[in-house]
Amino acid sequence: MPPSDGWYLLGPFIAVSLVGFLGAIFWRMGLQWHEETREDPLRDLYDGLAIFHDHGDDFGLLCPAAATDDADLADEIKGVLATAGIRSTSAVRPDGRVLVLVFPEEVEEARRLVL
Missing domain, CATH: 1.20.5 (Single alpha-helices involved in coiled-coils or other helix-helix interfaces)
Known part of the structure; x- marks a missing residue:
């Protein structure tokens, strides 16, 4: 050919x-392709989901066991929990309060020790 x-x-x-x-x-x-930015039509559905919020109240797997206004007191609480064998950490909320955080399975025991 x-x-x-x-x-x-x-x-x-x-x-x-x-x-x-x-x-x-x-x-x-x-x-x-869209060059324009539009409002997300599913944004109303996100209101109940903590992972889409911008506030600092979501601590992942940890749960608050105690809250205080004094960081030194939070350190003392963490020390008490450490002597009981409970792992803990602290986080500062946007309003300035300090939360002592523990894993969910240890929350009840940690709260009993703190009181």
């Missing part, structure tokens, strides 16, 4: 046509 017949253009033509066809399908399905 001589190259002057034009068959050598058939392969690239099929490839370009296939890419254009797939692009049209994706465009029709709504998978187009």
